[in-house]
Amino acid sequence: MPIFSSDVKRIGAEAGFDRVRIARAEKLESADARFREWLARGFHATMTWMEREPEKRSDPKLIFPAARSVAVFLQNYYTPHRHTSPGKVSRYAWGDDYHNVLREKMVTVLSELRRLDENIEGKICVDTSPIMEKPWAVRAGLGWIGKHSNLITRDIGSWVFIGVMLLNVELEPDEPFVEDHCGTCTACLDACPTQAIVEPYVVDSAKCISHATIELRDETLPDDVAENLDGWLYGCDVCQDVCPWNRFETPTDEMRFEPRNSETSLDLISISKMPHEEYVERFRGSAIKRAKLSGLQRNAKYLSGTKPEQEN
Numbered sequence: 274m275p276i277f278s279s280d281v282k283r284i285g286a287e288a289g290f291d292r293v294r295i296a297r298a299e300k301l302e303s304a305d306a307r308f309r310e311w312l313a314r315g316f317h318a319t320m321t322w323m324e325r326e327p328e329k330r331s332d333p334k335l336i337f338p339a340a341r342s343v344a345v346f347l348q349n350y351y352t353p354h355r356h357t358s359p360g361k362v363s364r365y366a367w368g369d370d371y372h373n374v375l376r377e378k379m380v381t382v383l384s385e386l387r388r389l390d391e392n393i394e395g396k397i398c399v400d401t402s403p404i405m406e407k408p409w410a411v412r413a414g415l416g417w418i419g420k421h422s423n424l425i426t427r428d429i430g431s432w433v434f435i436g437v438m439l440l441n442v443e444l445e446p447d448e449p450f451v452e453d454h455c456g457t458c459t460a461c462l463d464a465c466p467t468q469a470i471v472e473p474y475v476v477d478s479a480k481c482i483s484h485a486t487i488e489l490r491d492e493t494l495p496d497d498v499a500e501n502l503d504g505w506l507y508g509c510d511v512c513q514d515v516c517p518w519n520r521f522e523t524p525t526d527e528m529r530f531e532p533r534n535s536e537t538s539l540d541l542i543s544i545s546k547m548p549h550e551e552y553v554e555r556f557r558g559s560a561i562k563r564a565k566l567s568g569l570q571r572n573a574k575y576l577s578g579t580k581p582e583q584e585n
């Protein structure tokens with residue numbers, strides 16, 4: 274039996290996704306141009322893996338030659354909690370690792386689709402393949418990319434994860450989202466503690482607290498980031514916290530995104546003294562492991578005023 278867009282949307286909703294939309298599997302020309310310019314300006318900082326095979330990021334057929342349609346799944350992860358102290362963790366990492374949660378749901382969706390049509394083939398991408406999730410969400414009509422460079426939806430704000438599934442069937446696509454509802458607002462540019470949003474829609478990762486506290490493997494943090502950490506131990510949410518579109522934030526139904534151990538900030542002394550075995554046990558299945566224990570301990574030192582020795 275052939276499947277339709279409505280089947281993908283219904284099954285996605287049944288699996289617990291908040292929104293599901295469809296796009297045609299064609300090259301994202303303008304997103305490709307913007308990404309290459311961003312790379313050329315060096316704004317990816319130490320994330321040199323982003324330089325590999327940039328052509329794959331915009332052309333789904335280079336990742337999955339059979340791709341005819343792109344199904345984009347949104348998962349709201351907002352939970353109504355606040356940070357309690359320095360040692361702040363970005364919202365997205367409070368609960369279970371979203372890679373695992375989204376992948377599990379998308380595997381369910383794909384197997385349900387196969388029950389309708391055994392010839393369906395799909396490739397699931399949750400931050401694991403070189404796919405530009407945000408431009409795909411725009412192309413599928415889910416929202417726009419704000420001046421802080423995150424996806425914003427009109428009805429549930431920007432606290433959303435994006436999962437992409439490439440499918441080997443032609444499905445009726447949704448209308449792309451063409452408006453930009455940032456207007457004259459500059460709240461995220463003004464609030465960024467390190468002025469990392471160097472111009473609207475452009476983030477310089479070298480200045481970004483998220484990049485420094487999660488991705489940077491150096492023993493020390495750049496001075497301009499270190500002096501403006503604003504209590505952040507892992508990631509940073511300032512640009513999304515101030516965004517007026519997050520007045521539409523709504524608690525998620527996905528309980529796995531509730532803060533583990535009810536913690537939204539981590540205790541700096543515990544992190545500083547944590548043995549590796551405890552770190553492995555405590556953060557198993559958490560996105561926080563991305564920073565590694567050495568990164569968390571480096572960040573904790575800065576936040577507790579014991580800056581690591583600068584190398585000569």
Ligand code: SF4
Nearest residue numbers: 419420455458461516
């Ligand atoms: S804070 Fe304002 S400018 Fe920034 S993304 Fe939100 S609406 Fe756009």
